[in-house]
Amino acid sequence: MPGSAPGPGQQTGGDVGTVRVLGPIDLVVTEPTVAVIGANGSGKSTLVRLLNGLVTPSAGTVTVHGLDAAEDTSAVRARTGFVFTDPLVQLVMPTAGEDLELSLRRTHRRRGDRRAAAVALLEEHGLGGLAHRSIYDLSGGQRQRLALASVLATDPVLLVADEPTTLLDLEWTLQVQELLLSLPGTGRCAQLVYTTHDLDFAAQAERCLVVAGGRIAHDAPGPAAVDWYRRDVQSRRSGPGVRP
Numbered sequence: 001m002p003g004s005a006p007g008p009g010q011q012t013g014g015d016v017g018t019v020r021v022l023g024p025i026d027l028v029v030t031e032p033t034v035a036v037i038g039a040n041g042s043g044k045s046t047l048v049r050l051l052n053g054l055v056t057p058s059a060g061t062v063t064v065h066g067l068d069a070a071e072d073t074s075a076v077r078a079r080t081g082f083v084f085t086d087p088l089v090q091l092v093m094p095t096a097g098e099d100l101e102l103s104l105r106r107t108h109r110r111r112g113d114r115r116a117a118a119v120a121l122l123e124e125h126g127l128g129g130l131a132h133r134s135i136y137d138l139s140g141g142q143r144q145r146l147a148l149a150s151v152l153a154t155d156p157v158l159l160v161a162d163e164p165t166t167l168l169d170l171e172w173t174l175q176v177q178e179l180l181l182s183l184p185g186t187g188r189c190a191q192l193v194y195t196t197h198d199l200d201f202a203a204q205a206e207r208c209l210v211v212a213g214g215r216i217a218h219d220a221p222g223p224a225a226v227d228w229y230r231r232d233v234q235s236r237r238s239g240p241g242v243r244p
């Protein structure tokens with residue numbers, strides 16, 4: 001999100017009134033790989049959802065590649081791929097193959113080309129032979145890999161991934177993490193922003209933001225930020241009133 005400068009983020013909680021979730025936050029993030037870590041409920045998903053207009057700030061602006069995410073939402077979404085933690089939120093077609101083909105519509109105009117590209121992508125993501133399988137009959141990990149493949153098939157400039165490996169086994173976790181981290185270097189997207197509770201994964205990011213209570217509590221290269229976060233959690237656990 002080169003040139004972005006999010007202001008205070010806030011969102012309403014429907015009939016329970018207004019809930020302040022984020023802010024004030026003032027950030028410009030240009031590094032190719034950016035991790036976002038922090039406790040449950042600290043605001044990580046909300047922060048990254050600002051990047052494609054899924055959440056709009058109640059004050060301030062979020063700029064992605066020079067575009068206002070709240071004003072030019074469709075242009076921002078055309079450039080920003082978003083991988084949700086729960087793949088069923090984003091898989092929209094009945095079968096694995098059809099979902100990929102939908103994502104390939106812009107780059108592959110001919111139906112036959114789309115089908116062949118979808119089959120190749122399924123193979124690449126360890127889903128070979130599953131083109132006709134209902135998305136509901138895939139395992140959780142298979143769905144998560146399909147969701148990532150479908151988003152990558154849209155050729156996003158910015159890829160935002162919200163806990164992209166939570167459902168994966170160890171081998172696929174390592175493979176998907178390696179793939180994601182390699183994307184900016186291989187030109188498959190310009191920037192990767194991801195949230196994670198996997199601190200080894202976070203430590204590999206060029207920049208890592210530690211979110212606490214809706215604010216950026218620490219901002220440093222991956223390894224330093226992860227060290228800071230571990231020490232912060234440890235110090236609060238050994239503090240007064242906390243049982244060992």
Ligand SMILES: Nc1ncnc2c1ncn2[C@@H]1O[C@H](COP(=O)(O)OP(=O)(O)OP(=O)(O)O)[C@@H](O)[C@H]1O
Pocket residue numbers: 011012013014019021038039040041042043044045046047
């Ligand atoms: N639409 C909403 N209305 C009210 N509260 C919300 C809304 N969305 C999020 N919140 C609250 O904002 C806080 C931050 O949520 P968020 O999903 O960003 O946390 P997170 O850091 O991603 O957590 P986790 O690690 O558990 O996924 C939580 O307390 C959540 O309950």
